[in-house]
Amino acid sequence: MADVSGLSQFIDQATHESRLRVESDLGDGFVRLRVSEAERRQAKQDIRCVEDAAIEMLRNARDAHARSIFFAASKSGSIRRFTMVDDGDGVPEHLHETVFEPRVTSKLDSLTMDDWGVHGRGMALYSIKANAEEAFIASSAAGQGSSFVVTFDTTKVVERRDQSTLPDLVKALDGFWSVGSSPHNIARTVAEFALANRKKCTVYFGSPVEIAATLLAFGRSSHQSAGMVSFEQVAPSKRLACASDSQQFAHIAAGIGLEMSSRSAHRILQGQIKPLPPYLESLSRRREGDTGTRSSKRAVGRDYRGLKVAQEDVDDFSADLKRAWRELADRYFLEGDVEPAIRISHDSVHVTFPVRKQL
Known part of the structure; x- marks a missing residue:
C-alpha cells in the first residue's frame, strides 16, 4: 500500500508541476x-x-x-x-x-x-x-x-x-x-x-x-x-x-x-x-581590425590606391563566390548557404567564409 501511495504522489507531482510552482493565481495571466x-x-x-x-x-x-x-x-x-x-x-x-x-x-x-x-x-x-x-x-x-x-x-x-x-x-x-x-x-x-x-x-x-x-x-x-x-x-x-x-x-x-x-x-x-x-x-560601425576609421555597410566600395569597386561588382563577385562555395561545401558536408565576408585593403582582397558543419 505504501508503494501505491508513493506512486500516486509521484504521478500527482509530475502531472501538476505548474500547480505546485504557483502559490496564488492573481488573475489576468x-x-x-x-x-x-x-x-x-x-x-x-x-x-x-x-x-x-x-x-x-x-x-x-x-x-x-x-x-x-x-x-x-x-x-x-x-x-x-x-x-x-x-x-x-x-x-x-x-x-x-x-x-x-x-x-x-x-x-x-x-x-x-x-x-x-x-x-x-x-x-x-x-x-x-x-x-x-x-x-x-x-x-x-x-x-x-x-x-x-x-x-x-x-x-x-x-x-x-x-x-x-x-x-x-x-x-x-x-x-x-x-x-x-x-x-x-x-x-x-x-x-x-x-x-x-x-x-x-x-x-x-x-x-x-x-x-x-x-x-x-x-x-x-x-x-x-x-x-x-x-x-x-x-x-x-x-x-x-x-x-x-x-x-x-x-x-x-x-x-x-x-x-x-x-x-x-x-x-x-x-x-x-x-x-x-x-x-x-545610430551607432558607428567598423570592421574587425580597423582601429581609427569607421566603416559603413558599403565599406567594400571605398577607394583603395585608386581602385574604386562599384557595389554591383562586389555583389556579382559575392554571387560567384557563393556558387563556388556550395560545390565545395557539398563535398565536405558543410552548410552551403552562407554569406562570404569581403574586405578590400590597400593591397589585397580578403574573402572569408564561415565554416558550419551540417548536422
Whole structure:
C-alpha cells in the first residue's frame, strides 16, 4: 500500500508541476510563484548598479512581447531616472503595485535563459524596487503596453563614471556583429541588449525629450485616428499623438513618466526636435581590425590606391563566390548557404567564409 501511495504522489507531482510552482493565481495571466526566502534575499543582490536595473527593465519588456521599446535616461544631481515605454502585453490596473512584489510573474511556463542569465522567476521588478528610490508603473493597459519609471540615488546604487561615451558596432570577418570595446555604461548596456534581441524587438534610447519626440512619430504612424478617442484610451506608446497643443503634450508626457516643460513640448511639436532612429542604426560601425576609421555597410566600395569597386561588382563577385562555395561545401558536408565576408585593403582582397558543419 505504501508503494501505491508513493506512486500516486509521484504521478500527482509530475502531472501538476505548474500547480505546485504557483502559490496564488492573481488573475489576468499573472501568478505568484513559490520561491524560497534564500532566493528572495539573493534577488535583492541582483541589482548591484543602475546598469543592472536597465537590463532587467529591458528584458521584462521583451518577455512581455514588446516589439518596440523606448528607453529614456536622465540625471539630476545624484538621481538617475529611467522611463521605459513599450508596446507589449501591459499590466492590468489592479496589479500595478503587485507586480513589484516578489515572485509575481506572467511567465509561468516561459522561463527565459539569455546572455544575462535566467529570467521569469518573478523577481526582476522586485529587485529593482528593493534598490530604487522609487519604482512604479506610470501608465499601462492590458494588451496595449506599459510605461515604467525607476529612479536611483547613485550615492547608494552606483553607476559607471563615464556615461557619455557611446559604444560602436564591430563586424567580424565571419560577418557577425558585436559591441566594440567601451565603458560598461548605460549606453553600452542598452546597445548589447538591442543587438542580442534585434530580431525580437526594436530599441530606441535617448533623453526624455528625444524619446517623447520619437513616441510622437510612433503614434502618428499608427492607423488609429487620435481625434476619435480620448487619449486615456490610447496605448501609452501612441498617446502623445493625441496632443492638440504643447500644454496638453507636456501633460500627456508626464502621465507616461516623461516630464518636460511646455517649451520643450512646443519644440517637439514644431519639429525642432527630431525623432530618434532605432538605437543600433545610430551607432558607428567598423570592421574587425580597423582601429581609427569607421566603416559603413558599403565599406567594400571605398577607394583603395585608386581602385574604386562599384557595389554591383562586389555583389556579382559575392554571387560567384557563393556558387563556388556550395560545390565545395557539398563535398565536405558543410552548410552551403552562407554569406562570404569581403574586405578590400590597400593591397589585397580578403574573402572569408564561415565554416558550419551540417548536422
